[in-house]
Amino acid sequence: MNIIVCAKQVLDPETPVSGFVINEESVLIESRLGNPPVLNGFDENAVEAALRIKDANNAEITVVSIGNNFVMDVMKKPISMGADNLVLVQGPEFENLDPISTARALYESIKQIGLPDLIICGRQASDWDNSQVPLILAELLDYNCLTLAQGITLEANTIKVERVIPDGYQILESSLPALVTVSNELGEPRYPTLRGIMSASKKDPQIFSYNDLDVNLDQDKNSFTETKLSIPEREQDCEFIQGVDDEESGRLLAMKLREDGLI
Amino acid sequence: MSHTAVIIEQGHHNVDETTQQILSLANSLGDETSIVIFQPDNANLSEKFTNLNCDQIYALKIDSVHGTTLPDDIVISSLEWFCKDKNVDLILITKSAWSLNIAPRLAFRNKAAYAHDCIDIKIQGNNLSCVRPVYGGNALAQISIPADTPKVATVRAGVGQISEKVSNKIVPVIELEPEIKAKDLRVKILKTVTEAPEGPDLSKAEIVVAGGRGLGGPEPFEKLRELARVLGGAVGASRAACDAGWIDHNFQIGLTGKTVTPNVYLSFGISGASQHMAGCSGSRNIVSINSDKNANIFKDSKYGVVGDWNIVLPAFTAAARELVNEN
Numbered sequence: 382m383n384i385i386v387c388a389k390q391v392l393d394p395e396t397p398v399s400g401f402v403i404n405e406e407s408v409l410i411e412s413r414l415g416n417p418p419v420l421n422g423f424d425e426n427a428v429e430a431a432l433r434i435k436d437a438n439n440a441e442i443t444v445v446s447i448g449n450n451f452v453m454d455v456m457k458k459p460i461s462m463g464a465d466n467l468v469l470v471q472g473p474e475f476e477n478l479d480p481i482s483t484a485r486a487l488y489e490s491i492k493q494i495g496l497p498d499l500i501i502c503g504r505q506a507s508d509w510d511n512s513q514v515p516l517i518l519a520e521l522l523d524y525n526c527l528t529l530a531q532g533i534t535l536e537a538n539t540i541k542v543e544r545v546i547p548d549g550y551q552i553l554e555s556s557l558p559a560l561v562t563v564s565n566e567l568g569e570p571r572y573p574t575l576r577g578i579m580s581a582s583k584k585d586p587q588i589f590s591y592n593d594l595d596v597n598l599d600q601d602k603n604s605f606t607e608t609k610l611s612i613p614e615r616e617q618d619c620e621f622i623q624g625v626d627d628e629e630s631g632r633l634l635a636m637k638l639r640e641d642g643l644i
Numbered sequence: 645m646s647h648t649a650v651i652i653e654q655g656h657h658n659v660d661e662t663t664q665q666i667l668s669l670a671n672s673l674g675d676e677t678s679i680v681i682f683q684p685d686n687a688n689l690s691e692k693f694t695n696l697n698c699d700q701i702y703a704l705k706i707d708s709v710h711g712t713t714l715p716d717d718i719v720i721s722s723l724e725w726f727c728k729d730k731n732v733d734l735i736l737i738t739k740s741a742w743s744l745n746i747a748p749r750l751a752f753r754n755k756a757a758y759a760h761d762c763i764d765i766k767i768q769g770n771n772l773s774c775v776r777p778v779y780g781g782n783a784l785a786q787i788s789i790p791a792d793t794p795k796v797a798t799v800r801a802g803v804g805q806i807s808e809k810v811s812n813k814i815v816p817v818i819e820l821e822p823e824i825k826a827k828d829l830r831v832k833i834l835k836t837v838t839e840a841p842e843g844p845d846l847s848k849a850e851i852v853v854a855g856g857r858g859l860g861g862p863e864p865f866e867k868l869r870e871l872a873r874v875l876g877g878a879v880g881a882s883r884a885a886c887d888a889g890w891i892d893h894n895f896q897i898g899l900t901g902k903t904v905t906p907n908v909y910l911s912f913g914i915s916g917a918s919q920h921m922a923g924c925s926g927s928r929n930i931v932s933i934n935s936d937k938n939a940n941i942f943k944d945s946k947y948g949v950v951g952d953w954n955i956v957l958p959a960f961t962a963a964a965r966e967l968v969n970e971n
């Protein structure tokens with residue numbers, strides 16, 4: 382079975398709050414600390430989901446990413462975890478695309494790679510937090526769409542997904558081909574193995590550029606006329622309650638909250 | 645003339661604060677406002693909604709073969725049909741684990757612009773201006789959508805004023821049967837399992853007691869539960885604590901967990917990452933206990949204690965128990 386995982390390179394979400402700056406020209410957020418980007422966390426969960434299927438079945442995993450200025454160590458991580466192929470769709474045209482254009486570029490790339498039985502995506506990217514691309518991609522491909530998976534099982538041509546819902550779970554079922562989004566509830570992504578790291582260093586990604594794709598990214602550009610970015614100010618008027626020791630602090634805090642009618 | 649429709653989450657049978665808030669937001673944006681509910685066969689749900697301030701309620705009747713929990717495909721197809729049938733300009737839905745699966749596909753099918761997880765929406769000139777946190781809340785994006793573009797927006801719980809009910813106005817209920825084709829249903833729901841945790845519902849609780857990675861293990865959450873019982877509150881957690889397996893993911897608060905808007909949010913050993921604050925910054929009073937005086941969470945807190953929760957929490961619980969039992 383063929384599995385495609387969609388993955389994105391993002392600014393490290395663990396960057397300290399003071400590190401986030403706006404690049405006014407490109408309307409992008411950058412880190413002023415120069416720390417390297419990372420693979421989007423939920424996409425690592427998606428790679429893990431694909432690898433679990435590969436552990437139990439005969440499967441080939443291809444990771445596809447759309448973007449610009451890829452850092453090879455970051456993008457090869459799925460290979461070092463055990464994925465088979467990497468396709469990078471890169472160029473300045475793919476910088477900071479809106480969700481519909483990203484989905485369209487993925488759609489065209491996936492058609493060229495060959496339509497897989499299963500596509501797995503992270504539920505959202507930690508930069509724009511849009512949580513749209515996988516769902517639009519499913520619409521474009523006319524694939525069955527199963528979202529927020531914490532577990533995936535396959536039986537012949539049927540896929541079952543355990544979906545996270547508030548206070549419980551659901552079992553979803555459809556036929557293949559299908560697109561699944563995964564959430565962190567799926568569990569920790571595995572660490573790269575030594576063998577994986579070796580094969581990642583030898584593996585060259587397949588590169589697509591804008592001209593290789595039959596795509597017109599302007600066709601959906603009518604939706605937003607403008608985007609403005611700002612960094613929110615956090616207020617700092619915290620009143621610290623301090624006793625002679627932690628025990629007294631705890632007690633004084635309770636009295637303060639009682640005084641204010643909060644408890 | 646512009647038409648705004650507020651979609652009520654399928655299976656939600658009560659008019660809660662969030663519904664009233666999103667409705668008043670809708671009323672501030674368009675001339676005509678509708679509420680859309682999914683009407684189960686056996687209950688006359690719409691009655692509960694009739695004293696709200698809107699022009700009409702559309703009750704979508706869906707064939708009972710689809711069960712009580714409707715599959716995404718059915719919800720999307722019926723709303724797609726509804727938007728076309730009623731010429732809707734703007735769809736508003738509360739951001740939730742439900743709308744996350746619905747809104748993007750609905751917007752795509754209706755060639756609508758989509759703004760996810762908005763914390764402010766207003767008319768600016770001829771455009772609709774939506775503010776949404778990005779980069780986990782480390783930045784805000786303001787997007788502007790032209791008037792003639794159809795739009796779908798999800799709105800973070802707690803945004804908008806609570807609108808007054810207008811009981812002297814009879815709001816017409818219009819039943820509709822959306823056109824759904826057999827082939828629309830592709831992903832079936834075989835089973836839905838939910839188990840409400842003890843105590844008040846986290847997303848509606850007036851007091852939330854939350855713990856993070858700083859608690860160091862599952863046992864301290866027992867102490868938080870004890871405090872929650874004393875205060876009549878609900879227990880919550882950061883993603884780090886859930887990912888560590890110390891408490892179930894159902895208790896996760898934040899960008900990708902639950903949104904809470906209590907009167908008091910008491911945090912123990914939570915650093916205050918923006919993705920966590922995304923789920924609790926609507927709390928009226930944040931009170932934090934953290935051993936690091938530079939922890940980010942203090943920037944959002946009204947009261948703070950710099951200290952070790954191992955000592956602060958039992959002392960706080962004991963004092964709170966006495967104070968609460970006094971009267």
Ligand SMILES: Cc1cc2nc3c(=O)[nH]c(=O)nc-3n(C[C@H](O)[C@H](O)[C@H](O)COP(=O)(O)OP(=O)(O)OC[C@H]3O[C@@H](n4cnc5c(N)ncnc54)[C@H](O)[C@@H]3O)c2cc1C
Nearest residue numbers: 856857858882883884898899900901913915919920935953
């Ligand atoms: C796309 C994305 C989505 C996310 N969604 C969410 C989400 O929905 N919810 C969420 O919570 N997170 C979310 N996160 C993760 C978030 O970025 C943080 O990693 C997480 O919130 C950190 O949890 P924490 O504060 O418990 O842990 P830490 O950041 O490790 O903080 C632990 C705190 O405990 C304090 N501490 C340690 N020992 C003690 C002691 N003895 N007494 C008192 N204090 C002590 C420390 O000083 C520290 O401040 C998301 C991240 C991404 C990238």
